Amino acid sequence: MNRTLLSLLIVPVLLLGAGGMLFAQAVGLPPQGEDAKARLTASPRHSEWVTVSAAGGDRVDAYVVYPERSDPAPVVMVIHEIFGLNDWARAVADQLAAEGFLAVAPDFLSGKGPDGKGSSSLTPEAARPLNSALQPAEVMRRLNAVAEYATRLPAATGSFGVVGFCWGGGMSFLYATEQPDLDAAVVYYGVSPATSALAGVRAPVLGLYGGDDARVNATIPAAEQEMERLGKRYEVELYDGAGHAFLRQQDGRSGANLRAAQKAWPRTVGFLKAALGD
Numbered sequence: 001m002n003r004t005l006l007s008l009l010i011v012p013v014l015l016l017g018a019g020g021m022l023f024a025q026a027v028g029l030p031p032q033g034e035d036a037k038a039r040l041t042a043s044p045r046h047s048e049w050v051t052v053s054a055a056g057g058d059r060v061d062a063y064v065v066y067p068e069r070s071d072p073a074p075v076v077m078v079i080h081e082i083f084g085l086n087d088w089a090r091a092v093a094d095q096l097a098a099e100g101f102l103a104v105a106p107d108f109l110s111g112k113g114p115d116g117k118g119s120s121s122l123t124p125e126a127a128r129p130l131n132s133a134l135q136p137a138e139v140m141r142r143l144n145a146v147a148e149y150a151t152r153l154p155a156a157t158g159s160f161g162v163v164g165f166c167w168g169g170g171m172s173f174l175y176a177t178e179q180p181d182l183d184a185a186v187v188y189y190g191v192s193p194a195t196s197a198l199a200g201v202r203a204p205v206l207g208l209y210g211g212d213d214a215r216v217n218a219t220i221p222a223a224e225q226e227m228e229r230l231g232k233r234y235e236v237e238l239y240d241g242a243g244h245a246f247l248r249q250q251d252g253r254s255g256a257n258l259r260a261a262q263k264a265w266p267r268t269v270g271f272l273k274a275a276l277g278d
Contacts, residue, residue, distance in 0.1 A: 082167040
């Protein structure tokens with residue numbers, strides 16, 4: 001089976017419907033990294049670029065994808081990896097829209113590239129150090145601005161969540177400590193915040209990790225213990241044999257990454273639907 005077919009696999013997820021009845025829904029996976037551009041080109045969903053004003057004269061570009069539904073949709077913000085807002089992160093947003101969410105992917109390198117441009121003006125090698133240099137306060141400020149913009153759209157409800165990957169996974173968890181109105185946070189293989197910050201968490205947090213990702217996974221136990229002590233919801237899943245970035249690299253680790261993706265993505269969709277409303 002080739003990589004394109006792997007990225008188009010449909011897997012079932014059980015969701016809790018009205019009256020507490022479980023029902024199955026088909027959930028497609030986001031593409032692998034190299035298949036992202038083709039997926040975006042083929043997408044039937046409406047997407048657009050916007051520029052959102054943040055505090056202090058700051059501005060952040062964001063990619064918005066609208067679901068194909070007639071009623072307002074909950075908002076999910078996508079926090080990109082350390083390589084900036086690339087086609088893969090935008091394809092994740094597109095897949096979230098396919099599942100019924102109004103998806104928004106901010107470019108946290110907005111204004112950081114040549115001539116004040118963002119990720120599109122940078123190679124992955126050039127983006128990485130710029131992304132590493134971002135201050136958490138700036139990221140949180142931009143997330144707040146994008147959340148305010150998105151939830152005020154006529155096509156949106158007032159509920160919003162966040163899902164992040166790698167660097168973005170860590171920022172997703174951190175955002176849960178900073179934003180009391182957040183309704184859900186999903187962490188894909190991102191480091192946990194300092195335990196002293198976890199008292200600020202109000203939203204449920206879902207953490208999804210490759211079993212062979214020692215650096216990231218070393219930060220899980222302390223967060224898990226503290227969240228339990230505080231009585232806060234932090235669900236953790238580790239996938240045996242999968243490595244870092246398993247959702248983007250589904251053909252890696254002799255099938256372990258794909259197996260992880262097939263479990264993690266439906267879990268993500270079900271978690272977000274339950275927390276944000278469908």
